[in-house]
Amino acid sequence: MKNLKITLLAALFMAVGCEKDTIDNNVESVVNEDAATFAEIGTIAIGGEGAAEISAYDETTKRLFTVNNSATNQIDVVDLSNPASPKKVAVINLAPYNGASNSVATHDGTLAVALESTIDKQANGKVVVFKTSDYSLIKEITVGALPDMVTFSPDGKYIMSANEGEPNDDYSKDPNGSISIIDIASNYTVTTLDFTSLSSQATSLKAGGFRISHPTNNFAADIEPEYVTISEDSKTAWVTLQENNGVAKVDLATKTIAGIFPLGYKDFNTVANGIDISDKDGSIVFSPWKVKGLYMPDAIASYNVNGVSYFITANEGDAREYKANTDIIRIKSAKLDPTAFPDAAALQADAKMGRLNIISNMGDTDKDGDLDELFCYGGRSFTIWNGSTGSLVFDSKNDLDKRANDLNIYDDGRSDDKGSEPESVVVAKMGSKNILFVGLERADAVVIYDVTNPSAPVYLQTIKTGDAPEGLLFIPASKSPTKRSLLVVSSEGDGQVKIFQPNLK
Template structure:
């Protein structure tokens, strides 16, 4: 097996043939598929579908369905290639799991090169994708320890930009390194200067006209070179470079003026004064953590994801001012199912009256007519300070059963004795990681609701009022439960790879972030619109088609794919080249006009496996 619940190594996953036959109700009196059956058919793998139509009974039904309804079509993913990248290039080339060889990527559609940045390795790889079925490593650039750690890469036109943190310590200002775009036959990347950025630059993106480069400076706290705790401010750096040789301009956009916003999530405000090492009142500017930037297609606005703060900021790229900072509404789980426990004996999706803060890690803008919509990958993020890293101990989370046994919940407000008891039981909701500050009533000192981290899926928001227009709900976790049960909410843990594998780590992430959806991309490829999201913990991508005829984006789940084997420990899988994309950290589309196959492609980055996989979308 090359992937859990797949019919063969390189086919997309779907329901097994026998399971499909047991669930499909054939309406022989009409001789047609029901709406449910038609929906089921596109979820079947290509191989399974072929097996089905070879059945005489099914063949006639499908033929009749085609005659009455027209062409029967479905969407699936075809794996094109999988490549491990080196984690060291000097003094010799070395490959290592958890070697930090790959984390983020950017595609050069003009030259058909994929830039992949590795943090721990300090490497910038350039892959030649002129033949997506047989990619090659064109060149690799090594950053030095004094340069800093590369965190992200972006390309526009002839310019490549890399966000690099400080070479001294993470609490100091970083830089953006520039390179000329690589062309085949060149000896290596040609540097084109560097410019200062803010504290801990973690992500960057160009406007579509390549005139502006926006950098998200996360401002991570920690100790400085004098071993003194500091909490640098989060900010956005906007760089404009004159390609004709003129001096560049830089602007810093700060998150000031938000300190009295009690509707915004502000974790450090809850740290007791006797613990907080800085003897001044914490500010929102310090706590703001810009994680991701996405720009509207007309380049008028940039939307900034403040992940820890569970908020979205909007910046006008005409005035360079923050026009709004909007809290993201909580997710209500009362109508969805969730597996909240890693100690319930396996896969058990249940309903609980939970809430969760979505805390996206990634976002993209969809424009329909005059309206913009923001698609968010709702990963979740806890906040912790440790003695070794920060000099004190505090966190914004705890296990549900600890909170329940300490009588931290207001049972009168919650008004659900069964749920309160479930919060004490490990095989129910007691293992779930809950917030200790969201839902906290400062007057009573108790929690008015149980609030989890992350949305275990993705959402779509109308940007004019941040109203919710779509939520994937529990669909992704259900798909994993139905078709990838042996790796449901699995994980890959650095210090256990020699004795743990995907199967025996099943369900271990259920109490934390579940499938942990942290990567996302959107494409309108000659009228065909798709969203792809990635599950970091399971290494699975989920493909949705998007219908916009109503004026609002309506995603429809199409298929999912998890590459790699499951029945060995992680280190053995890596050595055999079948670890898949462990620690899936980035996904991206490549338009059909921008590759040799003339198909919509998807690249997938595995940060733990240091790998890049390529897929093509096939419609039948």
């Protein structure tokens, strides 16, 4: 009966002269899928470590474009017309462009690739645009240093890249982190924005938890954009500034940075936020500890509910580890204030807090040479924030780690670092519901939630993936070759791309 309804609906739209895309979009609304039942239907290995970091899907060719830096710099092209049996059909060689790919995105028959320079990592990078039909070059655009992520705006008018601008090891070169906005209709004209104009806000931003750790306190050079999400109406973008513990808001109409949201700190000294803090205690127990976490998000996604925009962050955490600037230390090696930590000797044991990696140059509030507070990397969670104000709406507390542990996939060897390490997030519409997918790099899993109510997400399912899932890609039913929603997970640890599909209700 369900198939008959779909057939009749399609016939009705044909009768009134609607285009195929319109039919597909309306058929999608009829597909009644259960978002708690995703199961693997296909897999393909395209190489070893580093071979499958990020993937993008092109509806016009039914092909998947996947970053592959395991041996040579290339994009692997996979035929996804039968998701149960994906097949590698071509390679786009990136050697002529002197760059290594970090990210890919597609829109309306075009493929955008973010390339960092292989000649000088601190030099400007590129976004290279190809046709998805024959892989011919459309345009080569210079952007900021080390473009780490690229995406199209939903309306297809813009390409954006987050240019991380990492320093070299001795900080003799440290380009400003930046954001590039490429205007496609204007012959791919590029506007690259850095954060120099916001440097006067450094003091107030730091008070809110924003972090500048540059050896010379260089505000613009220290900021490192990581990941971009763009609003449904293509007017606003939000960009994670991971090491800085912030998110930048970008006005696409004016091509300006509207501001920075400092994300503050997460208090792990509560039962709901309790973490397994040691990899040497012989057990996995989630308990309160006197330490705070900087959210330091990697991936970011956005969605709209009743006219209100929200963005969602995967709170991975990341240290500065350079010869000229290393800020990571274990608690057992830190000097703790005897008043704040009267039981310091006991706490610094390996089976207690001693193994936890913390930020070495934060927490000396009275400037006397010891740490009065402890700050670690990442929130071990996903967080939903108000897109206009940057205020916290919901944090998953310790749910990700506990879900992984319930399935015996929690990696206790990462307890002293960042736990299950939430790396990626994607939010998608399935029927009337907004569904969130969270990739856990160290648990090798994706956790799925219903986030239709941003203040009260509902857990749905956990699915096992390849090793170290990096890229999550949702293909809606209207664009899927099966006319069913698909989740594509690209794992950089083992070079596997896995395809998951839900059951019908």
